[in-house]
Amino acid sequence: SQTIHQWPATLVQPVGSPLSLECTVEGTSNPNLYWYRQAAGRGLQLLFYSVGIGQISSEVPQNLSASRPQDRQFILSSKKLLLSDSGFYLCAWSALGTEQFFGPGTRLTVL
Amino acid sequence: GENVEQHPSTLSVQEGDSAVIKCTYSDSASNYFPWYKQELGKRPQLIIDIRSNVGEKKDQRIAVTLNKTAKHFSLHITETQPEDSAVYFCAARKHGDGQNFVFGPGTRLSVLP
Numbered sequence: 001s002q003t004i005h006q007w008p009a010t011l012v013q014p015v016g017s018p019l020s021l022e023c024t025v026e027g028t029s030n031p032n033l034y035w036y037r038q039a040a041g042r043g044l045q046l047l048f049y050s051v052g053i054g055q056i057s058s059e060v061p062q063n064l065s066a067s068r069p070q071d072r073q074f075i076l077s078s079k080k081l082l083l084s085d086s087g088f089y090l091c092a093w094s095a096l097g098t099e100q101f102f103g104p105g106t107r108l109t110v111l
Numbered sequence: 112g113e114n115v116e117q118h119p120s121t122l123s124v125q126e127g128d129s130a131v132i133k134c135t136y137s138d139s140a141s142n143y144f145p146w147y148k149q150e151l152g153k154r155p156q157l158i159i160d161i162r163s164n165v166g167e168k169k170d171q172r173i174a175v176t177l178n179k180t181a182k183h184f185s186l187h188i189t190e191t192q193p194e195d196s197a198v199y200f201c202a203a204r205k206h207g208d209g210q211n212f213v214f215g216p217g218t219r220l221s222v223l224p
Contacts, residue, residue, distance in 0.1 A: 034212075042216075042217075043200065043214060043215070043216040043217045044155070044200065044214045044217075046212075046214075090154060090155070094212070099143075099145045099157050099160055100145075100157075100202075100212055101157075102147075102154040102155050102156070103154060104153075104154055105153075105154050107152075
């Protein structure tokens with residue numbers, strides 16, 4: 001069966017520091033991968049999606065970037081965090097014709 | 112592109128009553144409509160979905176209806192229980208468009224004991 005992992009689970013970082021969040025999927029090949037951000041009490045904002053290795057599409061302009069160095073690995077990065085980057089970051093995967101499956105999330109607090 | 116609206120944004124019901132959440136979509140090519148439940152601090156999880164070739168689908172106390180002509184779909188929860196309290200998100204996606212899940216803004220459901 002398929003599983004999706006995210007780490008770390010929680011993170012507290014100072015403003016201006018770098019960020020790296022990792023997401024990996026097991027049990028499937030060539031998944032579509034997604035990064036979402038959810039501010040407290042808000043909806044799901046799609047940040048990036050990827051349909052294959054090295055293929056990244058950005059939905060909103062921001063100081064974040066994403067990379068997909070391997071088929072089942074998706075990384076969200078920032079060179080300098082802003083206060084507004086705080087939130088709950090969710091990775092998700094899907095295969096054609098199926099629903100999205102979400103990872104457990106990373107709660108990021110930027111101070 | 113697709114736009115999904117969701118109403119109400121908050122909903123409070125008494126335990127045992129029914130709850131209905133409605134979503135509308137704009138792209139007539141969308142053909143897959145999942146509903147997710149997100150409990151506080153946890154990931155969204157799929158609770159039910161419907162494809163465009165079906166008008167209604169039911170799973171125990173949860174049902175979803177789809178009106179393709181009007182481009183709206185609804186989540187129905189009967190005999191609500193306190194554990195149904197959560198945020199519910201609807202979404203729409205086009206066939207084969209794996210990257211294009213568009214989510215509604217969410218509905219916070221509170222079931223009062």
